[in-house]
Amino acid sequence: MRPRHLQRPRHFQFSDRISRQVQRCLLRSYLPWCTFLVVACSGGSLGAQQTSKAESTKTGTVRGTVVYVSDPSRPWRLGRYYIRNSRSGLIAETVVALQARGLKGPADDRPVKTVTVDQKNFQFVPETSAIQSGDRVRFLNSDDHAHNVRSANPKHSFNVTMPVAGTHIETFKVATGTRDPYLIDCIFHSAMKAWVFVFDHPWFAVTGEDGSFELQSVPPGEYRLEVVHPAGDLRHSQSIRVVAGEVTETPIRLQPSK
Numbered sequence: 001m002r003p004r005h006l007q008r009p010r011h012f013q014f015s016d017r018i019s020r021q022v023q024r025c026l027l028r029s030y031l032p033w034c035t036f037l038v039v040a041c042s043g044g045s046l047g048a049q050q051t052s053k054a055e056s057t058k059t060g061t062v063r064g065t066v067v068y069v070s071d072p073s074r075p076w077r078l079g080r081y082y083i084r085n086s087r088s089g090l091i092a093e094t095v096v097a098l099q100a101r102g103l104k105g106p107a108d109d110r111p112v113k114t115v116t117v118d119q120k121n122f123q124f125v126p127e128t129s130a131i132q133s134g135d136r137v138r139f140l141n142s143d144d145h146a147h148n149v150r151s152a153n154p155k156h157s158f159n160v161t162m163p164v165a166g167t168h169i170e171t172f173k174v175a176t177g178t179r180d181p182y183l184i185d186c187i188f189h190s191a192m193k194a195w196v197f198v199f200d201h202p203w204f205a206v207t208g209e210d211g212s213f214e215l216q217s218v219p220p221g222e223y224r225l226e227v228v229h230p231a232g233d234l235r236h237s238q239s240i241r242v243v244a245g246e247v248t249e250t251p252i253r254l255q256p257s258k
């Protein structure tokens, strides 16, 4: 028997006993229902997964993260702008895209997309954009100074002055892939640079600050997975197999170009 000072007060013991009885009663009464609910919920969840799986039985997903691996013999002075955590090396504004001979997106009448590139604090924000051919870029000027947007690429060139609060929309019709992105600059401020990558398929992505990317609804097959960080001139390419109904996880390590 417990010493008196360790014994629970009598009313506590009573209420505790009642409480235990109520718990047992509730357990007996509701356990079957709880079990049913759990099974029903998991069944519903499985159903959703199956639906998702059914939708993706014909296509696959490529998912991964891009990590910058430094090389003391080839320092990258701009790394501090794109790598938020030097330990992880996860790198933002990296373009990841599939490449294969004759690769074309599904022939559909998809709506034209418009992405925005601002000119702010004497920088293009974001510096790196990726679109499909036929999509548009809306350039803005949020600075209190005049800017300019220019492309000298022979496949699509333009040169437009951007007054304060100015807006200019440009349609990019010619896909140039990862090899020849459109370099956009400002004739007034030579340090301002941006890149517009244009693809004729939808299987591309630009990494965020967490370095992650995901390419969905990819037809199964063998591809080159091309990775470019234009500001750092970092490039990487590897073979990848996409399997229907499966997610291909692909960690990517980017190093300074040789």
Ligand SMILES: [Cu+2]
Residues within 6 Å of the ligand: 122, 146, 147, 148, 186, 187, 188, 189, 192
């Ligand atoms: Cu400028």
